[in-house]
Amino acid sequence: MTGDSYDDIEPLLKELAVAVHRNDPSQDRLREEAIRRCLPLAEHIARKFSGRGEPYEDLLQVARVGLVVSIDRFDVTRGSRFLSFAVPTIMGEVRRYFRDGTWAVRVPRRIKEIQLRLGTTIEKLAQRLGRMPTAREIAAEMEVDRAEVTQAMLAANAYQSSSLEAAMPDGGENAPLSLLDALGEEEPNYELVEQYMAVRPHLQELPDREREVLVLRFFEGRTQAQIAAHLGVSQMHISRILSKTLSGLREAALRD
Known part of the structure; x- marks a missing residue:
């Protein structure tokens, strides 16, 4: 098989769905196989959230929980790709983990409430559409203003703050740099x-x-x-x- 082991996971999930429907004893084996094949996806998403003040191992465990939830809740009858459902589901679990902490920057109550609903809304829309939804589609689904959805997405960065003067671990013989010293220049092509x-x-x-x-x-x-x-x-x-x-x-x- 080329690519990642979860690139062609749908046939296995269909087999699992049939086994669950028939209460076949093979369902536990199939579920474990699906989880094993998709573990790299959880690891990839955990790495995307690393560097925000939380240990990578903790993020990995949360992402793996999200992976299990994705496998258990994926509806094979819709004909959509598993990744289009699993990615927002796993990311939602990791974001909920961050929401358990304190907010480093004051965020309006309404934006917090919308932010709390984002994960499940994105998960539901991704399953329905077979792709990541736009901010306009999310706003329509939640019946809120699109600008509030955008603010809620940006608010995800307000959980924790780091001092620009804090030293970064070097891991070598060099003197550790501050975060300010390590920041690169703005890449003009990003825009x-x-x-x-x-x-x-x-x-x-x-x-x-x-x-x-x-x-x-x-x-x-x-x-x-x-x-x-x-x-x-x-x-x-x-x-x-x-x-x-x-x-x-x-x-x-x-x-x-």
């Missing part, structure tokens, strides 16, 4: 990545002609005149297509 992720789903929804014009203009670097000649239309027509398409993409991305 481009965020913009690409915001626009990408809307690009896929464009009509073929509009998408082709964008590819010719921004990926192949052709001028409006060259595009017009290639498509057999006027340059003014290409200009209108570009203006309308870019405006529509900008509005759609900002709505999300």
Whole structure:
């Protein structure tokens, strides 16, 4: 098998679901096998949350609990990928673990309440949609304002704080650096990545002609005149297509 051991886990989970439905004695063996194969996923998510003041081993145990919950609650009849359900479920368990601690920064009560509901809402939507939901979809499901959902997501970073002057462990012979000294410079391409992720789903929804014009203009670097000649239309027509398409993409991305 190529890739991670959980890349093609659905057949095993279907077999497990049948065994559970029939109360077959093999269900315990199948469940243990599914958990064993998916343990790397829990380890990967635990590492994503490390460095926030909690021991990695504790985060790993919580992530493994989330993995077991995912396997037990995954509905194979929906036909969605297991990863699209398991990832938000496991991350929700880890976030709930952090919520048991104190908040280092004051967060409004309503935002805390919304933040507490985020995990289960994202889990439910991911199961229904077969992908991670957008902030707009989460807000609609929770019947709250989208801005409040965004604030609640950002509030996840307010559980604990670290001093910029605190020394970081080096593990070698070098003198330990402070967190401030270890911080890197801002990567200018991060903003481009965020913009690409915001626009990408809307690009896929464009009509073929509009998408082709964008590819010719921004990926192949052709001028409006060259595009017009290639498509057999006027340059003014290409200009209108570009203006309308870019405006529509900008509005759609900002709505999300």
